[in-house]
Structure formats: C-alpha cells, structure tokens
Amino acid sequence: MSTTVATFTAKRASGGSFLIEDLRPEDVFTPEDLSEEQQQIARTTSDFAEECILPALAQIEAKNFDVSRSLMRQAGELGLLSVDVPEEYGGLELDKVTSALIADKISVSGSFSVTFSAHVGIGMLPLIWYGTPQQKEKYLAKLASGEWIAAYALSESSAGSDAMNLRTRATLSPDGKHYILNGEKMWISNAGMASLFTVFAKIDGEQFTAFLIEAGTPGLTVGFEEHKLGIRGSSTCPLILTDCKVPVENLLGEAGKGHQIAFNILNVGRYKLGASAIGGARNSLRDGIRYARERIAFGKPITSFGLVQEKIAESAAGVYAGEALVYRSVGAIDAALSALDKSAPDYSKQVQKCIEEFAVECSIIKFWASEMVERVVDQMLQLHGGYGYVEEYPAERAYRDARINKIFEGTNEINRLITTGWMVKRAMQGRLALLPAIKKVMDEVMAGPGARVSFDGPLSEERALLANAKKLSLFCSGAASQKFGTDLSEQQEVMGMLADMLAEVLVLESVLLRTEKMNGRNPLAIKLARYYAARSFRVLESAAERLLGAIAEGDMLRTQIAIFRRLTKHEPVNTVALGREIAGAMVNAGRYTLENRTA
Amino acid sequence: MRILVLIRQVLDAQETVRVVGNKVNLDGRKLVMDTMDEYGVEEALRLRENGTDAEIVAVAVGPAHAHEALRAALAMGADRAIHVETDAVLDVIALSSLMAQIARAEQADLILCGGQQADWDSQALGAATAERLAWPQVTWTRALELNGATLTGKHDTDDGVESFTLLLPAVLTTQQGLNDPRYPTLPNIMKAKKKEVRKDTLEAYNVTPKVKLQGVAVQLKERLKKILDGKDAPAAAAQLVQSLRQEARVIQ
Numbered sequence: 001m002s003t004t005v006a007t008f009t010a011k012r013a014s015g016g017s018f019l020i021e022d023l024r025p026e027d028v029f030t031p032e033d034l035s036e037e038q039q040q041i042a043r044t045t046s047d048f049a050e051e052c053i054l055p056a057l058a059q060i061e062a063k064n065f066d067v068s069r070s071l072m073r074q075a076g077e078l079g080l081l082s083v084d085v086p087e088e089y090g091g092l093e094l095d096k097v098t099s100a101l102i103a104d105k106i107s108v109s110g111s112f113s114v115t116f117s118a119h120v121g122i123g124m125l126p127l128i129w130y131g132t133p134q135q136k137e138k139y140l141a142k143l144a145s146g147e148w149i150a151a152y153a154l155s156e157s158s159a160g161s162d163a164m165n166l167r168t169r170a171t172l173s174p175d176g177k178h179y180i181l182n183g184e185k186m187w188i189s190n191a192g193m194a195s196l197f198t199v200f201a202k203i204d205g206e207q208f209t210a211f212l213i214e215a216g217t218p219g220l221t222v223g224f225e226e227h228k229l230g231i232r233g234s235s236t237c238p239l240i241l242t243d244c245k246v247p248v249e250n251l252l253g254e255a256g257k258g259h260q261i262a263f264n265i266l267n268v269g270r271y272k273l274g275a276s277a278i279g280g281a282r283n284s285l286r287d288g289i290r291y292a293r294e295r296i297a298f299g300k301p302i303t304s305f306g307l308v309q310e311k312i313a314e315s316a317a318g319v320y321a322g323e324a325l326v327y328r329s330v331g332a333i334d335a336a337l338s339a340l341d342k343s344a345p346d347y348s349k350q351v352q353k354c355i356e357e358f359a360v361e362c363s364i365i366k367f368w369a370s371e372m373v374e375r376v377v378d379q380m381l382q383l384h385g386g387y388g389y390v391e392e393y394p395a396e397r398a399y400r401d402a403r404i405n406k407i408f409e410g411t412n413e414i415n416r417l418i419t420t421g422w423m424v425k426r427a428m429q430g431r432l433a434l435l436p437a438i439k440k441v442m443d444e445v446m447a448g449p450g451a452r453v454s455f456d457g458p459l460s461e462e463r464a465l466l467a468n469a470k471k472l473s474l475f476c477s478g479a480a481s482q483k484f485g486t487d488l489s490e491q492q493e494v495m496g497m498l499a500d501m502l503a504e505v506l507v508l509e510s511v512l513l514r515t516e517k518m519n520g521r522n523p524l525a526i527k528l529a530r531y532y533a534a535r536s537f538r539v540l541e542s543a544a545e546r547l548l549g550a551i552a553e554g555d556m557l558r559t560q561i562a563i564f565r566r567l568t569k570h571e572p573v574n575t576v577a578l579g580r581e582i583a584g585a586m587v588n589a590g591r592y593t594l595e596n597r598t599a
Numbered sequence: 600m601r602i603l604v605l606i607r608q609v610l611d612a613q614e615t616v617r618v619v620g621n622k623v624n625l626d627g628r629k630l631v632m633d634t635m636d637e638y639g640v641e642e643a644l645r646l647r648e649n650g651t652d653a654e655i656v657a658v659a660v661g662p663a664h665a666h667e668a669l670r671a672a673l674a675m676g677a678d679r680a681i682h683v684e685t686d687a688v689l690d691v692i693a694l695s696s697l698m699a700q701i702a703r704a705e706q707a708d709l710i711l712c713g714g715q716q717a718d719w720d721s722q723a724l725g726a727a728t729a730e731r732l733a734w735p736q737v738t739w740t741r742a743l744e745l746n747g748a749t750l751t752g753k754h755d756t757d758d759g760v761e762s763f764t765l766l767l768p769a770v771l772t773t774q775q776g777l778n779d780p781r782y783p784t785l786p787n788i789m790k791a792k793k794k795e796v797r798k799d800t801l802e803a804y805n806v807t808p809k810v811k812l813q814g815v816a817v818q819l820k821e822r823l824k825k826i827l828d829g830k831d832a833p834a835a836a837a838q839l840v841q842s843l844r845q846e847a848r849v850i851q
Contacts, residue, residue, distance in 0.1 A: 037789065040670065043671075043783075044785065078785060082785065092786060094789075296824075590613075
C-alpha cells in the first residue's frame with residue numbers, strides 16, 4: 001500500500017497462529033490505534049450516515065431506489081467508494097482498516113449498508129483485482145463516483161453454498177466476438193439498481209468464468225424484487241439470461257479461473273460484514289439505551305432494573321469484543337499487505353494471497369460477529385417490551401435486518417466448517433505448527449496436574465482463562481483428530497464445536513490484548529474485558545464438553561473429562577456486579593462508550 | 600488575497616457537560632469544531648470557488664487538542680493553519696488583540712469568525728477585532744459575494760435583513776443559514792495531512808487576559824415528566840396547549 005493513513009503497524013503475524021503463539025499488546029492493532037486521518041474518515045462517514053442516510057430511512061425502506069442511488073452518489077463524492085480503487089484510476093487505495101472502519105461507521109441502516117457493501121465489495125473488487133486496463137478504464141471511474149451501481153451474480157436457485165455447481169452456460173458465438181449466456185441467477189443484491197453485473201457462468205458447461213455485463217444488454221432481464229424478512233430497502237432480484245450476448249472483451253480474468261474470483265472476494269466480504277455488524281450492534285444498543293432511559297415502570301426508569309442492565313452490559317461487552325476482534329485481525333492483514341511490492345505485475349494476486357492467509361480469521365469474524373449482533377438486537381428489542389414489536393421504534397427493523405448476516409457471505413455453517421477445516425489443512429501441510437502444539441498439550445495433560453502458571457495485572461485471571469482456553473482447544477482438536485483422522489471433515493457437528501472454541505480463543509485474546517494495550521488506564525475497559533471473558537469461557541466449556549461427550553465413552557471419556565475439568569477449573573467472577581457497573585456507564589452516556597462516567 | 604478563519608473547539612452537541620472542580624471537564628469527551636466556525640470555513644471556500652484567488656488560513660487559540668479542530672478545517676479545504684497553543688482562557692478583548700496581530704502579520708484581507716460561540720457567548724469578538732484593526736465589520740451575515748476587493752452581501756438585523764457592500768479589508772461574523780458546510784472528503788483528509796500547522800506560543804503575542812475565570816456552573820434543566828389524563832381528550836388538549844404556552848413557553 002503506497003498510501004497509508006495508519007500510524008501504527010501491527011506485528012507481522014500469520015493467519016491462524018493465534019492458537020499457538022502468544023502476542024504482546026504492542027504487537028496488535030486496536031481501535032485505540034486509529035490515526036488522526038482514520039478518525040477523521042470515521043467522522044465524515046458517521047456524519048454522512050447520521051445526517052443523510054438516517055433521515056432518508058423511510059424512503060430507503062420503501063425501496064425508493066432513487067433515494068438510495070442519490071445517497072450512493074453522495075458517498076462517491078465524499079470518496080467513500082474509492083477506498084480500494086488504485087491511485088492510477090483516481091482512487092485512494094487506502095489500508096483495509098480504513099475500509100473496515102467505513103463499513104462500521106456507515107451502518108445506520110441495514111438496507112443501505114447492504115447496497116453500499118455489495119457495491120464496494122463483491123461489486124467492485126473483482127474488476128479491481130482481475131480487470132484489464134481497458135475494463136478498468138471503462139468502468140472504474142463510474143463505479144467509484146456512484147454514478148453506476150455494481151452487482152455480483154454468483155448464486156442460483158440450486159447453487160448457493162455449493163456455487164461451483166452452477167448451471168448458467170456461456171458459449172462462444174460462431175464469429176468469436178461474443179459469449180452467449182443462458183441461465184438464471186438468484187438473490188442478486190443491488191440487481192434492481194445496478195448498471196454493471198459480474199456474472200459467473202461455465203463456458204461450454206465446464207470452464208467456471210466471470211463476465212462483466214452492462215445493464216440493458218439484450219437478453220439480460222432483472223426479475224421481480226424478493227419480499228424479504230429484513231433489509232427491505234436493499235434490492236434483491238433474480239437475473240434471467242436468455243441468449244445474452246456479452247462481448248468477448250468483457251470476460252473478466254481468465255476463462256476457467258472464475259473460482260479464484262469467487263472465493264477470494266469472500267474473505268474481504270467477511271471481515272467487512274463483521275465491521276458492519278459491529279456498527280449495527282452499537283447503534284441498536286444506543287437506541288435501546290435511549291428508550292430504556294425514558295421508559296418508566298413501577299415508578300422508576302427501567303434502566304434501574306437488573307435484568308435490563310444485564311442486557312445492556314452483555315450487548316456492550318459484545319461490541320467491545322467485536323471491535324477488538326475486527327480491528328486486530330484487519331490490522332494484521334494490513335501489516336502483511338504493507339510488505340508487498342505495489343509495482344509488481346502480479347500485485348493484485350499477491351494481495352489476494354495475502355488476505356487468503358487470514359481466511360480463518362475472516363470466517364471467524366463472519367460467524368461470530370453476525371451472531372453477536374443478533375443477540376444484541378434481540379436483547380434491545382426485548383427491553384422495549386411491546387414497543388419493540390412494532391414498527392414505530394427502530395428495534396423491530398434492526399432485529400429483522402440483522403438476520404441476513406448469518407446467511408450471506410457464506411452461511412455461518414459453511415464458515416464454521418472453513419474455520420476448522422482450514423486449521424486442519426494448514427496443520428497437515430505443516431504450514432501451521434499445530435501438530436507439535438497438540439502433542440505438547442496432550443503430553444502435558446496426560447502427565448497429570450502441573451504447576452499453575454500465574455499471571456500479573458488486572459486481567460491476571462482472564463489471562464489464565466485464555467491460556468487454558470488455548471490448551472483446551474488444542475486438546476479437543478487432538479482428541480477429535482485421534483478419533484476421526486481424515487474423516488473429521490465428515491463430522492460437521494464436531495467441526496462446528498471446534499470452530500466455536502477457536503473463535504472464542506481468538507476473540508478473548510483480542511479483548512485481552514486490546515485492554516492491556518490501554519495500560520490499565522481505562523477501568524471500564526477492564527470491566528468489559530472481564531465480563532466478556534466470563535461469557536467466552538462458558539461458550540468454550542460447553543463446546544468442549546459436548547465434543548468430548550460425542551467422541552469418547554467409558555474409561556476414555558472419564559479420562560478426558562478429568563482433563564477437561566482440570567483445564568476449566570476457575571473461580572467465577574461476579575458478573576452481576578460487573579454488569580451493573582458496565583450498564584451504569586452506558587446508561588449515563590446514553591450510548592456505547594468507553595468513558596467511565598459516574599456523573 | 601488572504602482569508603483568516605477563526606476556529607474554536609467545543610463539546611459535541613450530543614455530549615453532556617460535566618464540571619469538575621471549577622471548570623468543565625473535557626477528558627475523553629468528543630470535541631468538535633464549533634458549527635459557527637464551520638460556516639466560516641465553508642464560506643471562505645465558496646468565495647474561493649467562485650473565482651477569488653485566496654489563501655485560507657485557519658487560526659485557533661487554545662490547548663493542544665484544538666489541533667484536531669484545525670485539522671478538520673484543513674480537511675474541509677483550508678490551506679494552512681496557525682495554532683496559538685495555550686491552556687489560558689482568553690477573554691474576548693484579549694483574544695481580539697491576538698487576532699488583530701495575526702491579521703496584520705499575515706496581511707489578511709478578510710476575517711471570518713462565528714457570530715457567537717457555543718460555550719463562551721460574548722458575540723463581541725468580531726467587533727473588538729475590527730475595532731483594533733480599524734476595519735469595517737458586518738455581523739450575522741447570510742449571503743456573501745466577492746468581486747475583486749468589493750464584498751456585497753446581506754446580514755440580519757433585529758428588524759429584518761439589510762443588504763450591504765464594502766471594500767476589503769473587513770471582519771465578518773457568520774451564522775447558521777449562511778451556507779451548508781461540507782463534509783471533509785476522503786481525498787481532502789489525505790491531502791490535509793501534508794498541510795502546515797504553525798505552532799505559536801501565547802507569549803509571542805504579549806497578550807494577558809484581564810478577566811480571570813473563577814469557576815463555572817452548568818444549568819441543568821430537569822424534565823417535568825408530566826402526564827396529562829387523557830380521558831377527556833378536548834380538555835387534555837387544551838391543558839397541553841396551555842402548558843406548552845405558559846410553562847414551557849415553546850409556542851405563543
């Protein structure tokens with residue numbers, strides 16, 4: 001990256017290494033490390049979101065696409081659509097933390113966020129990464145200004161998670177000037193307002209290939225809008241291709257290599273989805289707190305009730321952890337990208353390879369953050385009581401809008417399988433020293449109780465939990481591998497449990513590193529970290545216990561459960577007291593905050 | 600020509616004000632450029648975009664963190680900035696002396712400053728600065744146009760709106776409605792990184808505030824949280840109107 005707005009560069013860490021390596025706080029990027037420029041960009045984005053997107057919400061939700069289009073143009077004028085565009089095509093080419101920050105701060109409307117991210121992500125990135133100079137010259141400026149909206153058409157009615165299975169066919173015309181496409185695409189975001197489509201098809205039913213198709217091309221028909229549960233203001237339609245003639249110069253990348261485009265785009269989509277989910281959760285929490293502060297029941301504001309405070313505290317800890325997770329991971333991606341030579345002819349390819357190294361982090365962000373925001377919108381709807389169930393309050397929309405996050409950009413099931421599968425594959429290839437680490441833990445736990453390692457600082461107990469969480473995850477991975485061998489990939493439930501454990505290790509570590517990096521200066525952050533750690537360990541324990549129950553029996557199970565008990569032994573913290581203090585700070589501020597105000 | 604815009608940094612309107620000891624505590628609070636001053640920066644940019652060849656200099660007098668507000672002005676499009684860094688609270692007459700000195704040193708032709716400030720509302724800074732420089736001043740401007748050194752425009756008075764014309768140099772105060780300030784665009788934020796922010800000390804200007812701030816108290820308005828009995832709807836409506844008129848005084 002030639003233009004960097006970051007002032008802090010994280011240590012070069014490799015993807016997946018979080019399970020076996022211990023980083024120091026100064027090695028990771030945290031939201032507190034945002035540069036002055038990044039903070040200004042965040043400010044422009046959130047001002048635009050609050051002052052332009054939010055007032056247009058009713059029209060956006062009513063599918064008034066002229067309003068969405070005009071907002072996209074405004075976003076283009078501000079430069080928000082140019083962050084990933086190369087400088088030689090008039091773009092800004094900023095770091096990935098900045099693009100995640102924009103996804104985070106723009107998310108006041110689930111619908112508009114989807115329009116926005118489908119455009120700058122799956123819409124524009126294939127062209128940026130694979131386009132010929134002529135294709136970029138022709139389309140990039142229009143897309144970066146928001147004059148044109150982009151869409152990406154991969155899924156079909158019977159090819160979703162198994163996208164390689166698609167049926168759309170492309171055939172070269174007899175004169176060799178066109179490809180003739182036939183088929184149907186489904187669930188195409190932005191289809192109803194797009195001017196350019198990246199469409200995947202198989203040439204002669206075999207070579208998986210991407211094509212750039214302009215709206216209005218004869219044979220390309222956009223179907224009716226779907227009636228969706230949420231994100232109703234975004235456009236989602238099927239595409240029908242009937243002898244659609246696409247000029248050969250609009251083939252994107254190489255014939256037969258479309259799968260590279262399809263898969264590499266996803267990693268970026270996943271961490272951006274995470275950033276967007278965090279923004280959504282933060283907004284939902286603010287709306288919930290605002291309501292709760294005003295609402296009187298039994299003669300008191302409902303914020304004085306413990307079960308309301310608990311919802312606020314849990315949600316706040318989720319946002320805090322999500323911020324730590326996303327910015328740490330994307331910061332690590334930026335650190336890796338900064339080592340690349342931008343003038344190299346295969347620079348785009350190297351960027352993708354570099355990001356692919358963090359596929360496991362991207363998948364974890366995707367499923368963890370989408371489930372975090374789902375809990376938050378549910379809790380916030382609940383504290384509205386009946387008012388949460390009607391459209392007059394934002395809680396109802398937020399609740400519906402959040403649901404899609406568990407489905408698109410790879411379902412959470414697919415992402416759990418990727419998470420565990422990727423780690424196993426890396427271990428088998430010897431690219432991640434997981435096997436020696438598993439062996440070490442196995443030897444250690446089999447040898448019986450060892451000396452307790454103690455940690456210092458205000459998070460010493462949470463550090464001990466994390467150390468044991470890593471051991472427990474390695475132990476469970478080892479036990480599952482011993483039991484199933486290469487057949488593990490067929491055991492989806494076990495793969496899922498392992499993915500949950502891996503995710504909690506990554507999130508908990510990110511939370512502790514972020515908090516430690518503040519150097520004990522922020523007592524509220526310490527409370528949030530301790531509160532999150534307690535929850536995180538409950539998830540880990542539950543997954544580990546279910547996993548062991550599923551893979552062993554008799555004496556073997558008894559031995560393994562004894563090890564499990566040893567690794568999970570800890571004194572519970574007082575989450576009630578912590579939760580009340582956290583909620584108190586949030587309620588005083590009227591929103592999610594890290595400032596400890598007692599006034 | 601050269602346009603000076605005074606930038607002040609204030610608490611974001613959504614923040615709550617907290618007093619610790621005898622002053623407002625700003626630790627960890629969201630601070631922003633005073634909206635009044637955003638109108639000034641925006642107007643300077645528009646004058647330039649309408650064909651005046653002007654250098655726009657943002658000036659701030661205040662503690663180290665005022666730097667952020669200057670950065671925001673640079674990101675909107677100002678060319679460079681001067682930061683007189685001090686923790687002292689300057690009264691408006693002291694501040695006007697400083698502004699006048701900067702205006703002379705910079706050979707400025709036009710000074711734009713907010714008609715009032717969100718947190719120290721004297722409304723006298725423009726006038727005091729103009730007096731020191733012996734320049735004309737126009738307050739509460741709402742439309743401006745520049746042709747060479749001739750400035751024409753409109754400004755609000757108690758009775759209505761006056762049109763005016765004057766020859767630069769001059770001091771103008773800005774207000775809401777003058778324009779719609781732009782957001783700093785991403786390219787401009789990146790460009791601003793390279794722009795100069797000159798740091799001066801207060802001592803360099805030989806200005807001593809004559810008014811010493813002894814303490815502050817924040818007015819808190821408690822909500823009445825009054826509930827009207829709605830069984831008799833017309834009566835409740837009449838009562839509501841009466842309350843809005845006489846107690847809240849939000850309607851006439």
